[in-house]
Amino acid sequence: MENFSDKITVAKTAGFCFGVNRAIEIIEDLLSKGEKVFTLGPIIHNPQMVENLRERGVSIANDIGDVTGDAVLVIRSHGVDLKTIEQIENAGIRYVDATCPFVSKIHKIVDKASKNGEIVLIAGNKDHPEVLGIKGHCSGESYVFKDEDELRALAEKHPEITDKKVTVVSQTTHSKILLQNCYDNFLKKVFTNSTFFDTICLATAERQDEAIRLSQKSDLMIIIGGKQSSNTAKLRDVCIRNCPTYLVETADELPLDRIKGAQHIGVTAGASTPAYIIKEVLTTMAETINSNLDENFAEMLEESFKNANTNGKVVKGTVMRTTATEVYVDVGRKQFGLIELSDLTDDPAAKPDDIVKVGDELDLVILRTNDQEGLIYLSKKLAEIPKAWNELRAALADGTILEAPVTRVNNGGLNLSYKGVRVFVPRSHASLSRGDNLDELEKKTVRFKVIEINDEKKSIIGSVRNVLSDEKKALEDAFWASAEVGKHYTGTVKSLTSYGAFVDIGGVDGMIHISQLSWARIKAPSDVVSVGDTVDVYIKSLDPEKKKISLGYKDPDGNPWELLKNNYPIGTVVEGKVVNLTTFGAFVNILPSIDGLVHISQIALERIEKPADVLKVGETIKAVLTDVDFEKRRVSLSIRKLLEEEAAANEAEAKAALGDELTSDEAVEAAAEESAPVEESAPAAEESAE
């Protein structure tokens, strides 16, 4: 914003935008060559400017048929549909396409989407020439909506399109707020398969943002521009929410009474308002309030278009918008500044949002200007190079650790890019040990120390290893200062051997012996842990002189001897697998890592020659726990005892069965005895009857 006087502040963005200025310049150029010029419709929505051009011989063709003689037809910055271009060409009319590059970009987006079979939604005013032109570049289905209500109505009328592939663009001068509301409240929720392109022109967005800020600080806003101009009307709409706002086409329309009574007046102008009209309006305002006019104001407005040979110049730019691959910046000119990702950073993993934020002020080097695109290409990296060299020199002097992305890995080592300056790290300095795979570092950010700068060769040598070894040493010192037997650590398994696992417990490695890895019998450490596993360990023993650390890993709650003590009293019948046979007995595994011995005398009821006569390795057997020596970790088992018990039980059962049998014989006998007297008494009875 420019302080025009103590009461009047003029928006920096007031006046012609890049696209309009380009179109006017094209006409001026044709007039200067003596060409007769037609414009297809008014070149801009500003009647005063159109009249000015008409007086200088520029005619308006409402239709292609209006173009007469050997004239040149200028297509205005709004652009036209494809059919119109075809008609112009078929009619053999000479023409110059002054379509704003930002509008042409939308034509390309919708053309591609249509060819891909997608439906195109255009946010904007359906009767606006720019929207008609965009629609005319859609070869497939397309719809226009102005706001959330119209979009809602569209979805209700055509529910079938809501889940189809949809591309959404907007008129370049559409309201940013309106579009954002549409997107947040409806579009992304209902059109679930849509791709949204923010095609609001930065000139519009920037103009609207600055107008909002200015109106918040003012008690009166004057918007200068054509009443038919869509972007001028939007400026009025965004300002009127904050303070009384007047839209004027010329100085004659100024509300002089309101201006006299106002304390702080903000002024802005539409993208199609010529500088001379802005100056006229400001002059009248200054006279009304007796304020001084800055004589150079009109020149100041035009200055921002100038593009003197400034390639290589360092300029300041403010970040306006970031995309996935680019950053748009305001460098105080009508053209937009563009920093492509490769000119922003060498970090291939970084996105613009990681590096800059909207509103950041940057030092930038102008690479080139492209008037066809309306862009000034800029480099942040180049602007940082002198600063980066100073930082690298300082780091060499004081050993500061710096960070930089690895841009290339080759046989010789690593190439880093420190803020655009190449730093070479020889292979011997790239990692702690020579065998390390450097390919993994590609595109990663590494920390390094500068170890040499050769000014003649402009080369810088760095070392990653020096950083890593210093850190390792610091960690080792800290570890040995506090290490003690029994202390617990969380570590990472680094490597495995046949006899154990090496674990990094914070800069130093300790070893878990295979016997310490599990209570159960294991064949190899890999049965229990893998490289990269996180493990909880404790120090079993330490040798600070030899720097050896022996680690324990087994969980005390899983100690099988404790399980045996608590849950297996003497006399318990246990089950286990025969794991070994010797001449004096059989070893039976009854719990993880506990094998009990069944002495040869305890294997069978009868005497046997050798255990193998009765048992086989791998066989599951049952035995009685007869004795445990917890100190010597010996367990005695007896199969014989179990057999004896079983035999005794069988015998008792047999006896019991025999007893039952006897009882039943006696019963028969008793029954017989009972029946006998009857038979014997019969004769008696017979005897008595006789």
Ligand code: SF4
């Ligand atoms: S407002 Fe933007 S899109 Fe429209 S003509 Fe100007 S620069 Fe081009």
